[in-house]
Amino acid sequence: MKNILVFIEHKQAKIKSTSVELLGQAHRLAKELSTDVHALVVGHQVDEIVEQVSAFGVKKVFVCDQENAATYHPSVYADAITDVLQNETPIALLATAGSSMKDVLPKVTARLDWVMISEGIDTAVQDGRIAVKRPMYSGKCTAWAQINTDTPAIFTFRPNVFEAYTGFVAANAEKVAISVSTSLSEQWKCVERIAPTSDKPDLVEASVIVAVGRSIKSAENFAMVDQLASVLEAGVGASRAAVDAGYAPHSMQIGQTGKVVNPKLYFAFGISGAIQHLAGMRTSKVIVAVNTDKEAPIFQYADYGIVGDMFEVVPMLTESCKKLLAE
């Protein structure tokens, strides 16, 4: 029977919330298409992940558990995904539009000569096929796209785009072990894995983000936004200008050449709103901008705007939020 396959991303022995979100949307689609939801887990020593997958109503879970998959490797991941897609031919593969899937899925798609739609923000079933809504031209417009071939569709979705699914019914998922004999190129190997030093939520998964621009003026001044982030349990992001100035690492950059985020609440402090920054955050549910320049382009996209100096506004916001949350 055809099915919808979800690629499961995991970290520190836990399924990422972005994958849980996709499992929920897969169930909604599967219901409309009268099919099942399957999952694919790649990694090393992933028994706990496989156990967790069963709680999400998955009928079958493909598991590629091998040492060279312990950290992300494009060739190993590409081989594992290709193997399952070729042998199982699901209706569609759903994956999160994060850095590893952006890297590996075009490779898989080209290898199979299939079609991929990336960065989806919504789905619908139209004429018995899955259609995906996606932003185009750096978010200037959106379009519904559909794959009209009989090969499985490969879709990636931005995080935080689907409502939480409450209908999961735990099932005893059938486990199917797969292994791939990838010949690892010396040109690409993981030499060291550096864990993020920040205790803040991962930007891609965060439901609240506070982001700052070049006008933060120094790395030390991030302490001010860190305090607000701690109160709001928010992720901390930066514009490219702030990153290029050396105030923040590239892992914090949001935008066309940084991370694409989609939180419920996005604070832009001293960020002008260049198109390349908007490309990474424009689909945030609520945008709050603070800028000294009332003509700054960010105000055209903000739901709430404060014309003011962030060095005055951020501490006031921090205090107000602290009080409100303590009530």
Ligand SMILES: Cc1cc2nc3c(=O)[nH]c(=O)nc-3n(C[C@H](O)[C@H](O)[C@H](O)COP(=O)(O)OP(=O)(O)OC[C@H]3O[C@@H](n4cnc5c(N)ncnc54)[C@H](O)[C@@H]3O)c2cc1C
């Ligand atoms: C190919 C390409 C890719 C790019 N990719 C990205 C990307 O991924 N992400 C990204 O962000 N940019 C990206 N850029 C850069 C982008 O074009 C902008 O240069 C950048 O976003 C500007 O960052 P900024 O808003 O922090 O700085 P600025 O443009 O310098 O704006 C600073 C803003 O802060 C305001 N301000 C100053 N002082 C204060 C204060 N005390 N309080 C409040 N407001 C204040 C100013 O009024 C101004 O609006 C890219 C550019 C190119 C060409």
